[in-house]
Amino acid sequence: MRIVSQEWKLSLTILVLALLSCTPFSSAVSRKTNKNINTNVFMSPKIELSPGSVSNKLYFDVDFPRGHISLKSFNAELVDDAGNSIPLSQTYLHHWIFLRYHQPKNVTHNSQSGITFVRNSGFCQENVFGQYFGLGSETRGTNTYIPDPYGIEVGNPSEIPKGYVEKWMFNIHAIDTRGVEDKLGCIECKCDLYNVTKDEDGVALSPNYKGGLQCCPDNSKCKMLKGFLGKKRSIYLKYTVMWMTWESFIVPAKIYIIDATDVLKISHNSKGKSLEHDCKIEYEVEPCSKSNVNGSDCVDVKRSSFPMQKGGYFIYGVGHMHVGSIGTTLYGKDGKVICSSIPIYGNRSEAGNEKGYVVGMSTCYPQLGSIKIHDGETLTLEAKYNNTIRHSGVMGLFYFLVAEKLPHHHL
Known part of the structure; x- marks a missing residue:
């Protein structure tokens, strides 16, 4: 069942939509950083990658601060089983994006039933680039803090349709570059390195399309160095949210x-x-x-x-x-x-x-x-x-x- 348009899927770089319905999302840390601001640290489900492989999935109904709140910052990075930061030279984080949506109450976990996306105020058509947050390889070194007295308002009960709840979903596009033949070509998704000639619908790609999102879909693999052997590894998206309860003095x-x-x-x-x-x-x-x-x-x-x-x-x-x-x-x-x-x-x-x-x-x-x-x-x-x-x-x-x-x- 399709819930989004072709352009929307491309904007998420979701060429194959796969949901992990049995893996729970859990908060690792929840603490107050000062009188008003909370910091929550969450971990995604386990993502398994072998050398040269790609993971590009959507995860629905993820852990996120609830209620009528003001978002103050949002940061993320890839970590291993021990919580150690993974260098881009080993696993390239092409992007992560978080999206907001409304869904009827009492639906099953990870269900797509009745979803209505709540996009940002941007100009692109339909839901293209409709996410609330998202970066790529630059994640660790980019400041995202929103200065006082401003904040991004979410969870306002007056904006949630009756009988619905507000939820969040995210997409992670990660490429394991251990042992690949051409690192730049793999992170730019050059079609010849991935041996991809058709899009997700089986339609032949234009010969002018040399590389991009359509050439490194979920579960694809980049060309490897001859004889390279490497073990599968487990990675996680660690994401940190700063937020505070919505107050009248906050400027949206x-x-x-x-x-x-x-x-x-x-x-x-x-x-x-x-x-x-x-x-x-x-x-x-x-x-x-x-x-x-x-x-x-x-x-x-x-x-x-x-x-x-x-x-x-x-x-x-x-x-x-x-x-x-x-x-x-x-x-x-x-x-x-x-x-x-x-x-x-x-x-x-x-x-x-x-x-x-x-x-x-x-x-x-x-x-x-x-x-x-x-x-x-x-x-x-x-x-x-x-x-x-x-x-x-x-x-x-x-x-x-x-x-x-x-x-x-x-x-």
């Missing part, structure tokens, strides 16, 4: 996730003009001319512009990019820079500082009330990659928070 912040591949279409109907977004999710970075390979011209630039129909005060921003990225910038009216997010590359071997990998993204925390996006203001997102070599399946996303009002004492 809306989540926007935008895509540099978004193509905006304007259509006219009986109700007037309407805007249709077409986010492509990923794209191919073609290599530059050999004559420029050592010059400064080997930069691929992807841009997309769109109006922000309902504005507000910009309070936080961060990009999501892959290996080869240079940075992403969000511009406002007349080319005003709202935020630039730059990748941080590792230079050693330990988890969190793996050489050659994107291990963090810089974030923007402007002074309270200093950046306002006006109703109808056109925003432009620009993503840059170094293209001395080809990069497949890259992303140019930008995640930001907007508050429609300032705290009372600033009005």
